[in-house]
Amino acid sequence: MTATPEPRDFQTEVLDRLEQLDNNIKRLEQKLDTDVQRLDERTDKWEERFLQLSKDNLAISRTVIIAAATVVIFGSLLDKAEILVEGAARIFGK
Numbered sequence: 001m002t003a004t005p006e007p008r009d010f011q012t013e014v015l016d017r018l019e020q021l022d023n024n025i026k027r028l029e030q031k032l033d034t035d036v037q038r039l040d041e042r043t044d045k046w047e048e049r050f051l052q053l054s055k056d057n058l059a060i061s062r063t064v065i066i067a068a069a070t071v072v073i074f075g076s077l078l079d080k081a082e083i084l085v086e087g088a089a090r091i092f093g094k
Helices: 010-079 081-092
Strands: none
């Protein structure tokens, strides 16, 4: 007579399957945690890049505004340069 393996009872099969599912869930949770951590790091890098770009744009904007204001002010003064030179000459007595 050959020995036939005993059929597994339903409860043992269910418990084994639940243990497999629990292991799968734990593995997926670890993978998800790792993925979330990597995404956080990438987000931080892009956030830093965006903030640096914003700072650079602000500095360029200030420079352009100051240059434009300087051109306008000195342009109007240069239009009146003859009058200013004559007035300065009278003040200093030449």
